[in-house]
Amino acid sequence: MTSDVLPGPVQETGEIFDVTRLGEYTQFTVVAPGVARGFKPGQFVAIAVGGRDTSMLLRRSFALYGVQPGAEFAGTIQFVVAAKGGGTEWLLRRQIGDTLDLVGPLGVPFPLPRASVPAVLVGGGYGTAPLLPLAQVLLAQGSDVEMIVGAATASRLFGEMQAKRIIGKVTVTTDDGTAGQRGWVTDPLPSAIERLGAEIVYACGPMGMLRAVGEVAGAHAIPAQVAVEESMACGIGVCMTCVLPVRDGDGVSRFVRSCVEGPVFDAGRIRWADVGTVPADLFGADGN
Amino acid sequence: MGTPTVDISTSLASFELPNPVLTASGCAAAGRELSPFFDVAELGGIVTKSIMMKPRSGRSTPRMAETPSGMLNSIGLQGPGVDSFIEHDLKWLHESGARTVVSIAGHNTDEFVALARRLYDQPMDLLEVNISCPNVENRGQVFACDAIAATRVISAVRRAANPNVPIFAKLTPDVTDIGYIARAVAEAGADGISLINTLLGLVIDLDTLRPALGGVTGGLSGPAIRPVALRCVWQVHQAVPHLPLLGMGGIKTGKDALQFILAGASAVSVGTAVFHDPTAPIRIIAELSDELAARGFSSLRDAIGFAHLSSEQQAAYFAAQTAVPVGR
Ligand SMILES: Cc1cc2nc3c(=O)[nH]c(=O)nc-3n(C[C@H](O)[C@H](O)[C@H](O)COP(=O)(O)O)c2cc1C
Ligand code: FES
Numbered sequence: 001m002t003s004d005v006l007p008g009p010v011q012e013t014g015e016i017f018d019v020t021r022l023g024e025y026t027q028f029t030v031v032a033p034g035v036a037r038g039f040k041p042g043q044f045v046a047i048a049v050g051g052r053d054t055s056m057l058l059r060r061s062f063a064l065y066g067v068q069p070g071a072e073f074a075g076t077i078q079f080v081v082a083a084k085g086g087g088t089e090w091l092l093r094r095q096i097g098d099t100l101d102l103v104g105p106l107g108v109p110f111p112l113p114r115a116s117v118p119a120v121l122v123g124g125g126y127g128t129a130p131l132l133p134l135a136q137v138l139l140a141q142g143s144d145v146e147m148i149v150g151a152a153t154a155s156r157l158f159g160e161m162q163a164k165r166i167i168g169k170v171t172v173t174t175d176d177g178t179a180g181q182r183g184w185v186t187d188p189l190p191s192a193i194e195r196l197g198a199e200i201v202y203a204c205g206p207m208g209m210l211r212a213v214g215e216v217a218g219a220h221a222i223p224a225q226v227a228v229e230e231s232m233a234c235g236i237g238v239c240m241t242c243v244l245p246v247r248d249g250d251g252v253s254r255f256v257r258s259c260v261e262g263p264v265f266d267a268g269r270i271r272w273a274d275v276g277t278v279p280a281d282l283f284g285a286d287g288n
Numbered sequence: 289m290g291t292p293t294v295d296i297s298t299s300l301a302s303f304e305l306p307n308p309v310l311t312a313s314g315c316a317a318a319g320r321e322l323s324p325f326f327d328v329a330e331l332g333g334i335v336t337k338s339i340m341m342k343p344r345s346g347r348s349t350p351r352m353a354e355t356p357s358g359m360l361n362s363i364g365l366q367g368p369g370v371d372s373f374i375e376h377d378l379k380w381l382h383e384s385g386a387r388t389v390v391s392i393a394g395h396n397t398d399e400f401v402a403l404a405r406r407l408y409d410q411p412m413d414l415l416e417v418n419i420s421c422p423n424v425e426n427r428g429q430v431f432a433c434d435a436i437a438a439t440r441v442i443s444a445v446r447r448a449a450n451p452n453v454p455i456f457a458k459l460t461p462d463v464t465d466i467g468y469i470a471r472a473v474a475e476a477g478a479d480g481i482s483l484i485n486t487l488l489g490l491v492i493d494l495d496t497l498r499p500a501l502g503g504v505t506g507g508l509s510g511p512a513i514r515p516v517a518l519r520c521v522w523q524v525h526q527a528v529p530h531l532p533l534l535g536m537g538g539i540k541t542g543k544d545a546l547q548f549i550l551a552g553a554s555a556v557s558v559g560t561a562v563f564h565d566p567t568a569p570i571r572i573i574a575e576l577s578d579e580l581a582a583r584g585f586s587s588l589r590d591a592i593g594f595a596h597l598s599s600e601q602q603a604a605y606f607a608a609q610t611a612v613p614v615g616r
Contacts, residue, residue: 008324009324009325010324011325011565011566011567048564048565055356055357055511056354057354057357057358057359057510057511057560057561057563057564058352058354058359058563058564059563059564101565103566230349231349231350231352233352233359233361233563234562234563234566235563236321236322236566237317237321238315238316238317238321238322238562238563239314239315239352239361239363239563240314240317240337240346240351240363240366241349241350241351241352241361241363243346243349243351243366244349254345255345255346255366260321275349276348276349276350276502277348278345278346278347278348282345283343283345284342284343284344284345284346284366284367284368284369285345286342287340287341287342287343287344287345287369288344288345288346288347288364
């Protein structure tokens with residue numbers, strides 16, 4: 001709908017290089033130099049599932065991390081899969097040496113501050129994945145970074161070891177107290193923001209968590225850039241299934257595609273309370 | 289032994305196409321998002337998402353549910369309105385050299401007429417009149433369910449639109465007798481027929497115990513509907529044999545496309561398959577050409593409606609083909 005220049009995703013067949021179980025998740029490392037080449041943190045890959053004559057037509061989307069652009073060796077990408085239904089179960093049966101049909105990198109990456117600024121990164125469940133390469137980029141810029149990773153229970157935490165290796169300062173929360181402190185990621189967030197003098201929060205995880213993180217950031221008068229997970233049919237911007245009500249700079253709210261205009265949004269612009277409805281003041285609501 | 293080259297050019301009324309594979313309305317936006325994957329000018333054409341006079345937000349989310357070999361969608365014709373469409377999308381398509389089919393949708397006959405007028409001088413090769421979108425509040429808005437309403441829209445659009453641009457009526461399979469509707473729109477002045485639009489469907493979410501889609505019902509598309517689509521093309525070709533048909537519904541491969549051609553389509557649209565494989569339309573051009581060659585057709589035009597011929601008539605065609613040396 002807008003005339004912004006789209007990044008250049010590619011479609012390529014990637015060979016699975018490694019499959020590793022991590023708690024309730026499975027990490028895939030796939031040789032995909034085309035996808036790796038253009039990657040920026042926050043972007044995702046859309047993967048065809050079920051093989052050639054599959055009855056599952058829609059690609060499954062996964063946030064990318066652990067991307068090695070590859071100079072001498074072919075570039076690789078990593079993503080993490082949680083069993084959710086037929087498509088992800090098919091993926092979980094793939095083995096090293098099998099190939100996958102990939103489209104990526106897709107979506108708008110996390111916007112980076114021009115200079116180094118203190119930042120808090122908040123990941124829920126496997127939502128921590130795209131924050132790992134983001135942390136590396138921010139640290140390389142000289143930014144102070146803290147990370148909070150949370151999940152319902154210990155086995156659903158993802159990436160806390162990698163985060164500790166990259167950042168050092170990581171706070172873990174679980175709803176049931178099976179790891180780290182008991183509670184939600186938003187419990188330690190205010191003190192992390194204050195301790196660091198954070199000027200921005202980045203987050204990825206379930207919608208309810210992103211909304212709550214946005215509210216905490218807002219209360220501290222700092223922006224939160226959040227990567228959403230909407231259900232997507234195409235991932236490339238042609239179907240309009242993945243829309244969210246988002247307010248633009250002029251105060252006009254529209255349904256925007258989370259696959260090409262997201263998945264990263266300024267939390268303050270998403271009309272969280274109106275997700276799943278058509279608010280009366282939405283652009284084009286009177287044309288329905 | 290190389291495969292003999294098959295002439296795959298075709299026409300939809302006065303619109304001449306170098307190959308018979310187009311995108312489907314609502315499944316390729318206005319082409320630009322597919323350009324990272326292939327040159328959109330190589331397709332038979334881009335069919336744009338149905339556009340209305342005013343900007344339209346469309347329906348609430350969730351707008352999609354995957355179903356066996358298909359999907360249900362309830363987008364509800366989200367779009368920027370015709371002025372923005374002309375200024376941004378149509379301009380881009382024109383500059384990229386793509387053959388363009390513009391799909392229009394209206395709340396009523398007046399809106400269809402206003403759209404045809406607004407688009408009168410715009411660069412396009414064909415106007416597809418979407419009188420069959422299932423994702424509207426009022427089923428009465430599905431003009432293609434009612435021969436009288438369909439006739440009214442099509443004759444009005446034919447009068448208002450640029451006479452040099454063919455107009456195709458897009459039909460729904462959700463009717464008792466699609467041949468009857470086809471004859472009605474043909475008499476009203478349609479230069480051809482696009483078929484089929486999605487079938488009205490429903491999915492229940494077993495977590496919420498409520499319909500899965502925000503719009504409750506949605507349109508079913510993908511390979512699941514292919515036999516229904518083929519049946520419709522077959523029946524409409526019999527009802528109005530003189531009219532060119534743009535066939536669609538679950539086309540994923542060249543073999544699928546060939547079935548539509550044999551049933552009577554002059555060209556095909558590839559919709560939901562694009563979500564699975566963004567390069568599907570381009571791949572299908574090559575596959576269809578190979579499938580035609582493998583069966584001894586020297587041109588795509590010869591294959592249009594070929595399944596309606598008796599086996600004797602078919603044998604006579606192939607006998608004549610082998611009598612003539614291949615290659616020209
Ligand atoms: C997400 C989606 C949006 C669609 N939007 C439109 C539309 O705006 N106008 C229209 O005439 N058909 C629309 N259709 C219907 C398709 O153009 C096509 O008729 C139908 O999906 C059957 O073809 P397929 O099985 O290849 O997708 C839409 C289909 C889908 C899946
Ligand atoms: S998933 Fe198709 S437009 Fe976003």
